[in-house]
Each structure stands twice: as C-alpha cells, then as structure tokens.
Amino acid sequence: MSGAGRISARVIVVACGLAAAACGPRGEGQATAARVTVFEGARVITADGPPIENAAFVVEGDRFGRVGRRGEVEIPAGAARVDLTGKTVMPAMIDVHSHLGFLDMADMSMSKDHFTKANLIDHLERYAYHGFAAVCSFGTDMGDLPFQMREEVIQNAALYRTVGRGLAYPGSGPADPSRNDVPYAVTTEAEARTAVRDLALHKPDFVKIWVDDRNGTKQKLTPPLFRAAADEARTLGFRSVAHVFDLADAKELLRAGVEGFTHMVRDQPVDEEFLRLLKERPDVWFTPNLGGMNRSLPGDAAGARPRWADDPMLYETIAPAVIERRLAQLARTPAGGPSPGRVWDLQNTRTLKAAGVRLVLGSDAAGDSNRWIGVTAHMELENFVAAGFTPAEAIVAATRAAAEVLRLNQLGTVAPGKSADFLVLDANPLDDIANTRRIASVYLRGQQVDRAALRTRWQAQATRRSGPE
Numbered sequence: 250m251s252g253a254g255r256i257s258a259r260v261i262v263v264a265c266g267l268a269a270a271a272c273g274p275r276g277e278g279q280a281t282a283a284r285v286t287v288f289e290g291a292r293v294i295t296a297d298g299p300p301i302e303n304a305a306f307v308v309e310g311d312r313f314g315r316v317g318r319r320g321e322v323e324i325p326a327g328a329a330r331v332d333l334t335g336k337t338v339m340p341a342m343i344d345v346h347s348h349l350g351f352l353d354m355a356d357m358s359m360s361k362d363h364f365t366k367a368n369l370i371d372h373l374e375r376y377a378y379h380g381f382a383a384v385c386s387f388g389t390d391m392g393d394l395p396f397q398m399r400e401e402v403i404q405n406a407a408l409y410r411t412v413g414r415g416l417a418y419p420g421s422g423p424a425d426p427s428r429n430d431v432p433y434a435v436t437t438e439a440e441a442r443t444a445v446r447d448l449a450l451h452k453p454d455f456v457k458i459w460v461d462d463r464n465g466t467k468q469k470l471t472p473p474l475f476r477a478a479a480d481e482a483r484t485l486g487f488r489s490v491a492h493v494f495d496l497a498d499a500k501e502l503l504r505a506g507v508e509g510f511t512h513m514v515r516d517q518p519v520d521e522e523f524l525r526l527l528k529e530r531p532d533v534w535f536t537p538n539l540g541g542m543n544r545s546l547p548g549d550a551a552g553a554r555p556r557w558a559d560d561p562m563l564y565e566t567i568a569p570a571v572i573e574r575r576l577a578q579l580a581r582t583p584a585g586g587p588s589p590g591r592v593w594d595l596q597n598t599r600t601l602k603a604a605g606v607r608l609v610l611g612s613d614a615a616g617d618s619n620r621w622i623g624v625t626a627h628m629e630l631e632n633f634v635a636a637g638f639t640p641a642e643a644i645v646a647a648t649r650a651a652a653e654v655l656r657l658n659q660l661g662t663v664a665p666g667k668s669a670d671f672l673v674l675d676a677n678p679l680d681d682i683a684n685t686r687r688i689a690s691v692y693l694r695g696q697q698v699d700r701a702a703l704r705t706r707w708q709a710q711a712t713r714r715s716g717p718e
C-alpha cells in the first residue's frame with residue numbers, strides 16, 4: 250500500500266470513530282445490518298438529567314439508539330437482548346489530566362525507555378479496563394508517536410488525546426526525574442513563542458504551561474514569559490492550560506488568557522478578585538488534582554492502612570507484591586502533616602464549585618510512580634465527593650463535563666446518537682461514589698471490552714516480573 254493510501258485509510262477510521270453519526274453502519278453501504286442490542290432493566294445514569302430506573306437502551310453498531318424506561322422504548326425487530334436487572338449503567342469516563350507512557354505498571358518504575366507504543370497501548374487498555382473512554386496526556390509526551398496514536402482507534406483501549414510537550418522554565422516542569430527535561434525549555438519571550446510555533450505544527454489539544462517554583466526550589470516561568478506563550482497560542486488558534494500552584498500566578502494566567510488549569514490554587518484561599526476574574530470567564534475549567542491515591546481518602550485514619558489497599562479492583566490488575574511495597578513505603582513515611590498544597594486544595598475546590606466554576610476529572614495518573622494508571626482516577630472521584638460534590642455531580646465531572654473540555658462531543662452521556670461507551674456496575678455509585686469500582690463490564694464504541702483477556706495478561710506479567718524489592 251502506498252503511503253498516501255495508508256493515510257487515507259487512517260483518516261476514515263478516525264472519522265468513523267469520532268464524528269457523531271457521520272458514518273454509522275447504514276452509511277457504509279455494507280450488506281450486513283448493524284449489530285443491534287437492547288440492554289434492559291438497569292438503572293441508567295445518563296449524566297444529562299435524572300437517572301432512569303428500570304431503563305432500556307438500544308445500541309446500534311457503535312452508537313446509542315433510543316434510551317428510556319423499559320416498556321416505553323421501541324425494540325427493533327431481531328435485536329439481541331441483554332438483561333441488566335439490578336445493575337447500574339453510567340457513561341464511560343474521561344481523564345482530562347494524565348501522563349502516559351513512562352510508568353511500567355508491572356513494577357511501577359518510571360523511565361523514558363518505557364515510552365513505547367506498546368506501553369502507551371498498555372496504558373490505554375488499562376484506562377478502558379477501568380471504564381474510561383478517553384484520556385489526555387498532559388505535557389510529557391515525546392516525539393510524533395503520541396500524535397500518530399491520537400488518530401487511531403484501538404480495540405479494547407481508550408482514545409488518546411495529547412498536548413505533546415509542555416513549556417517550562419528549565420527544571421520546573423514535571424517533577425519526576427525520568428522526564429524533567431521533556432518540556433520545551435523557555436527562558437526568554439522569543440523562546441516561548443518559538444516553542445509554541447513548533448508545538449502548533451502537531452495541532453496539540455492544548456498548549457500546556459508549567460508555572461510552579463516547586464516550593465521555592467526552582468525558577469518558574471515569569472509573567473512576561475507565560476504571557477508570550479499564551480498569546481502565541483491564541484494567535485495560532487490554540488487553547489492554553491497552566492499547571493499552577495500560587496494564587497497570584499493563577500490571576501495573571503487568567504489575564505493572559507489561559508482557558509484551563511491543572512491542579513487547584515494551593516498556596517492560600519482564593520479571594521474575591523480571583524472569583525471576579527473567573528466570573529468573567531465562564532469557559533475556564535480546572536482539574537483540581539486532589540491527589541488520587543496519594544491522598545488519604547475520606548474516612549482513612551492518619552497513619553492507618555489506606556482503604557484503597559483493600560479494594561479488590563487493585564488486585565485485578567496489579568501485583569500484590571507491588572501493592573505491599575507501596576504500603577511499606579507509606580508506613581515508613583513520617584507523619585509530618587499534610588504537604589503545603591494539601592491544606593488549601595480541598596477548600597478552594599469547594600469554593601470554586603460553589604461559584605459555579607467548571608471542575609472536571611483529571612487524575613494526574615503517573616504524575617509520580619504512586620498514581621497508578623486506571624485506578625487512581627477512581628480514587629480521585631472520592632476526593633471530589635470529599636470536596637463537596639454529590640456522587641451525581643462527581644460523575645458529571647468525570648463524563649459530560651470532561652468530554653466538553655476535550656471537545657469529544659460523541660462522549661460523556663448515555664443519549665441517542667452518542668458513542669456507545671458505558672460501564673455496567675454491580676452497585677449504585679449514586680449511593681457511594683466508590684461503587685464506580687464495582688465494574689461488571691465496560692463497553693467502548695458499542696463493543697464489550699475484553700476485560701478477562703486483559704486481566705489474564707496483566708496477572709501473568711505481574712507473576713513474572715514483580716519480585717521482592
């Protein structure tokens with residue numbers, strides 16, 4: 250096949266995967282009819298209105314058809330039927346802030362050497378296994394590979410979104426030593442503009458800007474430098490997002506025109522001026538990044554074995570020896586009180602929620618080696634509830650609202666015409682948000698994810714590779 254042929258084939262795959270109803274099975278002119286399946290009896294959390302008890306919904310090919318009360322939804326002739334009585338269905342989730350490729354989930358080591366297509370697919374599969382339809386890798390992606398993979402739809406895997414490499418003052422970007430040097434190094438306004446122009450060639454989902462002095466240990470981007478970056482991004486038609494810590498920087502970044510923030514303001518309570526600035530910018534959003542499994546979950550006693558350690562979900566895909574090693578490490582960590590950022594992030598999240606600011610799920614998975622791909626985002630949902638979200642609101646933050654931020658219009662709700670991406674749960678997450686982890690099955694693009702095969706592979710890997718420390 251010629252290179253051009255290969256490219257156009259890929260473009261077709263993308264169009265089918267992403268454009269709502271652009272190429273449904275009927276549009277493909279194939280002789281075979283679309284697979285039609287009716288799922289009946291579940292409680293359906295649509296993420297766009299109240300839940301539907303004893304629901305029925307149709308999946309036709311890779312799309313949702315009718316959705317409603319059982320008995321009121323017209324069943325197409327010849328449809329297969331799946332009984333979901335007693336189950337709860339919710340839309341597949343979206344993790345807006347992750348770091349793909351560096352973490353080896355078999356032994357939890359971090360390295361540039363792990364940044365291969367195989368490991369990136371492994372991470373996308375882990376997201377799919379845990380009920381995620383899409384994930385955005387936020388600033389540590391190297392080379393062309395992530396942008397190529399963004400164009401692919403991989404079976405049993407979440408969709409890949411990427412901002413490519415972020416921009417940072419040298420050393421002040423991603424803290425993990427395996428990739429501290431990955432961002433564009435920016436020390437002058439000219440370098441900021443050149444970096445954004447280079448990045449723009451790849452059409453990143455956002456331009457990411459790190460503004461964080463890492464507790465006074467690093468030089469961070471100054472306002473003139475991040476203003477130049479945000480201005481260049483806007484000029485070229487891209488949205489910019491900042492990793493932020495200090496309130497003063499967050500204000501200047503808003504004035505500079507960034508649309509989003511990864512992490513919450515963490516140096517002090519947000520003030521009236523900040524809330525006024527946010528009110529003028531209803532497009533602005535945050536992934537609060539409340540710590541995922543690095544933080545004690547609500548109800549965990551200080552110094553006690555964290556509750557996540559006994560969550561059966563972890564043991565489905567992660568070696569027990571790896572989990573025990575992390576627990577031993579936590580037990581050795583002296584109880585020195587919460588880290589500086591932990592004092593204010595929950596309070597500020599609560600304040601911004603009350604002010605109606607858009608807050609969406611971002612787990613910062615693999616932001617360090619202790620935030621495990623796929624599982625930490627579920628723990629982060631529990632932190633959302635600790636910050637004042639109802640479980641229903643936390644689910645919207647992880648689904649519809651997150652899809653809007655990434656402009657994945659086909660995702661985020663259970664509704665006619667949307668991509669049929671959903672979780673079937675054994676327990677109701679509206680009662681307890683931790684029930685998002687009680688996953689019976691996951692469907693992406695109308696097809697059931699082969700979780701058993703993935704689990705078998707990961708468990709075999711874990712047995713082979715995780716030895717004692």
Ligand SMILES: [Zn+2]
Nearest residue numbers: 346387613616
């Ligand atoms: Zn991050």
